[in-house]
Amino acid sequence: MITEGWELGVGTRVRAAREERGLTTRALASLAGLSQSLLSDVENGRTLPSVSSLYAIAEALGTGPAELLPQDDDSARLTQHGVPLPAEGPGEAVSTRMLFGAPGRRIEAYLSSYPQGQTDPVPFQHSGEDIIVVVEGRMTLTVGDRAQELRAGDAAWLDASAPHSIEPLGPDGVRTIVISAR
Template sequence: MSADDALELGRRVAALREVRGMSLRALAAGAGVSSSFLSQLENARTNASVASLRKIAIALGVSPAQLLDDKLAHTRGVLRAADRPTLPLEGADKYVLSLPPLRNLEVYAGHFAPGGSTGADFYTHGQSQEMLVVTAGEIVLELGDDRYTLRADDSIEFLSSVPHRVVNESSAPASVIWINSPPTPVEDAHTT
């Protein structure tokens, strides 16, 4: 690898790490390499083996090719609708739009058949600021003791720590987008 290539690789690793909000130590720990090695790599003072590059790429949530292609350093690329992870609900589907590792936002899209819901139980998750945007149809957000009817292009912001659920009480399909900031820690998803 030439000195210029090493410099570019180091810049891409650093850029991807920063985009994901990872510290040098966090990435090193996730990749199973030392912090000093990672620092030297980012500063073009050392080269990495194929095995090390693969570990770093996995820890960053990218392919090894993305570490070597500067056009992909600032994006994870297109997430095709057919490739989105799906969370089946009661008469509804919730699609993951933001892939890990998450930095500041957690984003989902949802489609609700008539009568569909996020489930019979109210749920909470973390202490996030949550935004619910209706993109088609009509849904009801049950938030604590309150009920809000939202139609296409309506939105509501609330705390994810307040028990809530979403239901489509209409006779037509509905679609929504959920945005949470910061992302919900895995251990903080609860039903009530």
């Protein structure tokens, strides 16, 4: 469940970062590949961006997703948000939550659960590197035009600027920890 005020907190941070960079909503939406109305809804606290939209906004602003998430009072330390971010696509949603990250930090960790049949609707890409660790289940990791199967206990490194996506295999879906470094 989303904590009360989370949408407004994300929106406030997105708007502040956009204004700090002197961008209009139209310019930021264009850079992020999103509609201006979606960006407006995010900035006004009417909706949370999906994980891929959050990364696209952060990338367009030249920052990391953790910079756009509400922080506790002591933003100098790593924070555990534990708040799920919405996913895109039909059916049961992919559940992703930031485990650790903070403003000014280059490393973030996420826990994602993909139910059977749910995959990333659009390949994901952002600056930096990712390490993906399969916690439970099996999956196909596609990076560019290369696909590999990973099982519980396997890990993979990837250049996150290459388009990449996860497809769960088997009846129980897959749970991953993604460590992302900008």
